[in-house]
Amino acid sequence: MNASPAAADLAEPLAITPDDVEAAAARIAGQIVRTPTLESRTLGELTGAKVYLKFENLQFTAAYKERGALNRLLALTPEERKRGVIAMSAGNHAQGLAYHARRLGIPATIVMPRFTPMVKVQQTEGHDAEVVLHGEKLEESSAHAHMIAERRGLVFVHPFDDPLVMAGQGTVALEMFQDAPDIDTLVVPVGGGGLISGCSVIASKVAPKCDIVGVQAELYPSMKATLMGEPVVADGDTLAEGIAVKFPGQNTVPVVRKLVSDVLLVGERDLERAVSMLLAIEKTVVEGAGAAGLAALLAHPRRFRGRTVGLVMTGGNIDTRLLANVLLRDLARNGRLARLRIRLKDRHGQLYGVARIFDQQQVNILEVSHHRIFTNLPAKGLMTEIECETRGGDHLDRLIEALRGAGYEVTKVELG
Structure with a gap:
């Protein structure tokens, strides 16, 4: 990492251990899709690296978020299940939690900002969740969700800053290393840090020499700024809305500081190009956040040349009209x-x-x-x-x- 962590930070026990990730894998087995990890020879030739792709866009709700949400739900007590859960989310966490809550017979409430696209509201309601639209920003929605949780006695399920959620997300990397043990560099999109925390923790046990690299959109460099001790300036419309997080988690930052070697930033053009390339080359639809790993390879080619790289394609929930714009803009640039x-x-x-x-x-x-x-x-x-x-x-x-x-x-x- 570019910043030098304090000795106290390194000595502090982390929120999760490799055993937590392995326990999560056993707990959720058979209830989520064990998505494939496949080599892309074409992307390898274009980037000068050996490239493996983890197709988390093939989950039922088209995103990895199901893993952490399910792990958290399965840890609820019978009394907590009866009361129900609540979350704040404008996207994949909402759908993953709502879907598995319905499967398990657990009442779910999702608080979403008022600007949330109607298609996402309808998809979440389609999983029988109660949707509450409140606030202009996610911070306002989060505060409202906490208020409802306290008033109604609901269990709040955080999208990333929860040890059980972090451990569930780490099962992505556990499967990748089982399927492609030669991966020596794992590139993970970073928003609040739940996914990269779980992935880096399990890597410390099953692939301790693997280089863990995070990727953030230039408009939302919250994790990188926090690690560097710099003011967090995060705002704007990014294609990678799934990782457009203004403040990383209190549980995730120490993990990233200790186990992640670097956090790279990528621009909007690289994100657009990556989305287009994955559709054209791999014939797979990936949202902006899910394409951030490939965007990093395109933006920082020297960093990865000659390496065996694993990319987590975190999700495929992208608006069709936005996807059309991205593809047409890429044709124009070419x-x-x-x-x-x-x-x-x-x-x-x-x-x-x-x-x-x-x-x-x-x-x-x-x-x-x-x-x-x-x-x-x-x-x-x-x-x-x-x-x-x-x-x-x-x-x-x-x-x-x-x-x-x-x-x-x-x-x-x-x-x-």
């Missing part, structure tokens, strides 16, 4: 899709001449729009924007060259 702004003279035949060049270069025109009024050109000026489809960056460059060679002023509309 030159497969482009929008060209072309200045024309306001006379007949101009657009026909442009279209001929597109035809000659075998470029497909998708959309055309003219701008005569809302432009800074002279009154007789005309600007047209053409959205087109090419075979890639080189093909697009040849088109632009041909247009400029014919006397047209061309600029490419770039993505932000």
